[in-house]
Amino acid sequence: MMHEFLANNRQALIERCRAKVAQRPARAATAQQLQNGVPLFLEQIIRTLRVEQTDEPMEGRKISGPSNGAATRSEVGATAAQHGRELLKLGFSVDQVVHDYGDLCQAITDLAYERDAPFEVDEFRTLNRCLDNAIADAVTEFSYQRDDALEEEHAREAKQQQGFFAQELRNLLSKAALAFAAVKTGNLNVNGATGSVLERSLTGLRDMIDQSLAEVRVAAGKPVQSQMFSVAEFIAEVKYAADLAAQVRGCVLTVSPVDGELAVSGDRDLLYSAVGNLLQNAFAFTHSHTEVTLNAYAVADRVLIDVTDHCGGLRAGDAEKMFLPFTLDSADKSGLRLGLSIARRGVESSDGALTVRNIPDTGCVFTISLPRYAMTGR
Structure with missing residues (x-):
């Protein structure tokens, strides 16, 4: 039976997956990820296969999730979601998520072929269901966390840009106010240097406001x-x-x-x-x-x-x-x-x-x- 084969060769499968990860230097997996990623998922597959050999095979869905793609809470889903979050924190792309689960599938297939291990069709279906749900949940969580992080970054950039823009407006307005006060109190010639400062400041204010209006119009579509x-x-x-x-x-x-x-x-x-x-x-x-x-x-x-x-x-x-x-x-x-x-x-x-x-x-x-x-x- 597949669950016995996986249990008996658990360490060999884990080592093969680690070797595949090592062949991708950019992956840079931590010891904790190597311990809690593939090993934990492999254990969930073994438990699912065992339960499906009992009188209540549908209980295995609580571990692996359903085969119809319906959103439901499962142990595989929770583990896969955590794996997706970890890969995002390391700065990797979504294809790394798929690679990690593909490594395990390839390791199982290669070892079974080498040792001529016979499996039932239903066992392969269960294995595929576990892999399919794990990849789907990991990719979904990865994408969600990535989009959320991008949204936060865009919000920070927008706030920073607004601050820059407001600061420029304030600087120009301050220059204009100081120049006007100097002209008013000093009875200075408006065509002199102080008048030029006032003129440049007012021109700058006008230009920035015109730019802002154009930006609003374009951004509003x-x-x-x-x-x-x-x-x-x-x-x-x-x-x-x-x-x-x-x-x-x-x-x-x-x-x-x-x-x-x-x-x-x-x-x-x-x-x-x-x-x-x-x-x-x-x-x-x-x-x-x-x-x-x-x-x-x-x-x-x-x-x-x-x-x-x-x-x-x-x-x-x-x-x-x-x-x-x-x-x-x-x-x-x-x-x-x-x-x-x-x-x-x-x-x-x-x-x-x-x-x-x-x-x-x-x-x-x-x-x-x-x-x-x-x-x-x-």
Whole structure:
């Protein structure tokens, strides 16, 4: 009988499973896991097989669980769930859960073949049921604990990001308040240095609020208000608002002429916010008194909008990091690059793409790519 074979060869099976685990160095099983994992499960299989040879075979389901996949409390399920939790704590993937139980199944099969041990069909069915329930319960618990941990991590990240954002708003507001108080009490010229501090602070507040509103809209998944519009008129509107920000930052904004026949289709507000965020990023990180350029042109069936700065170029591996929110990478700490993350999602909502190209020792070129259309009826 299988339960006698398993009981008589219990230690040999355990050693074979441990050897298989040792062949996977990343598994790094502890002595306690090796003692309480496979050995305990093997003992449950033996007990289940023994009970099923008695006058009340269904009592074995209390140990192994049913064969129909129904959710029920069983000893195998409890042990397997604990095993899944332990593997998650070690930082392993769900396939390690399946491997551990597969090791035992393989060890039993190999040893039975080597010793020519005959088993009944019903015994194999019981073994398969125990393995099936153990894997299912272990994987379920592993997934549940993993998802719960991810949710907690996301909540912590969101709270941290909110704190960063609130701190930036507070810093800008404090600067604006101090500058206003200085102008008011000192009868200072608003066009002087103090007025410039006030202007920069108010501009920064406006930009962060605009970014936040765009973020809320994208995150809420509101329907895209798609419309076709002239690229030339769009760029002219962007330039009008960006000129002031360029002056505040002490850099030059150059905008190239745009073909009046070019058009794009998408959410104009989100695209306006995206281009504005790219320009604000360029103004913040470009070197003092250098040029930021804005170009819009057609290439085949696409309209490309480039924003080029003179930040000095990127370090290796920094290109994609730039689109992660709440990252700092400059002596100018007034920007958290929240805008780049929002800009990319805003562009993608209009079936576009936002990429960055590094020009070593010179700067960056941010490019928005959108489907090309032509203005009609003009």
